[in-house]
Amino acid sequence: MTAADLDAVARIAVLGFPDHFEGRDCFENRLALNPGGCFVLAGEDGRPRGYLVAYPWRAESAPALNTLIEALPADADVMYLHDLALHPEARGGGWTAPIVERLAAEAKAAGWPALALVAVNDAAPFWERHGFQVVENPAMAAKLRTYGPDARYMLRRL
Numbered sequence: 001m002t003a004a005d006l007d008a009v010a011r012i013a014v015l016g017f018p019d020h021f022e023g024r025d026c027f028e029n030r031l032a033l034n035p036g037g038c039f040v041l042a043g044e045d046g047r048p049r050g051y052l053v054a055y056p057w058r059a060e061s062a063p064a065l066n067t068l069i070e071a072l073p074a075d076a077d078v079m080y081l082h083d084l085a086l087h088p089e090a091r092g093g094g095w096t097a098p099i100v101e102r103l104a105a106e107a108k109a110a111g112w113p114a115l116a117l118v119a120v121n122d123a124a125p126f127w128e129r130h131g132f133q134v135v136e137n138p139a140m141a142a143k144l145r146t147y148g149p150d151a152r153y154m155l156r157r158l
């Protein structure tokens, strides 16, 4: 992902997460903080058809939605997969496994013990197919509710 992709990324985010709005500035912020964890799926014309954003974060914790971060936490202990979304026309082509596996391989090589995420849009079964497991943590319940009733915190050990 580069700065030139941000308008398209923000449009794909609106389509993919209609109930969890996050603005272009949020993606610009994460790209600035961790460019190596931000990817786009480019079509033949070079335009983004999907994106993945990940950055180091604290385990059993999740950043507030649509919020800018000043700095990555110094005590981060997992690689947090903030978003994965494809334009509706680009779905169903098997594009997600290659980028999730690339992220997992690069995070493992960098020494991170796990990938973490908050599954929304009833996507927990999708993430289980990518090796994630739901972590039940009462201490996270209040935070998860801010992501919606179906939100689940999930972990994939590396």
Ligand SMILES: CC(C)(COP(=O)(O)OP(=O)(O)OC[C@H]1O[C@@H](n2cnc3c(N)ncnc32)[C@H](O)[C@@H]1OP(=O)(O)O)[C@@H](O)C(=O)NCCC(=O)NCCS
Pocket (backbone or CB within 6 Å): 015, 016, 017, 084, 085, 086, 087, 090, 091, 092, 093, 094, 095, 096, 097, 118, 119, 120, 121, 122, 123, 124, 125, 126
């Ligand atoms: C989630 C998303 C990226 C999946 O894209 P996709 O192109 O369908 O993914 P792939 O083609 O790589 O994989 C599709 C497989 O996952 C399955 N799948 C997709 N969404 C699923 C879900 N919510 N629950 C269970 N399985 C799901 C499909 O049935 C398909 O299975 P198959 O291989 O047996 O046919 C896409 O639906 C999307 O952008 N959704 C909006 C954003 C979103 O919800 N992101 C994840 C939430 S944290």
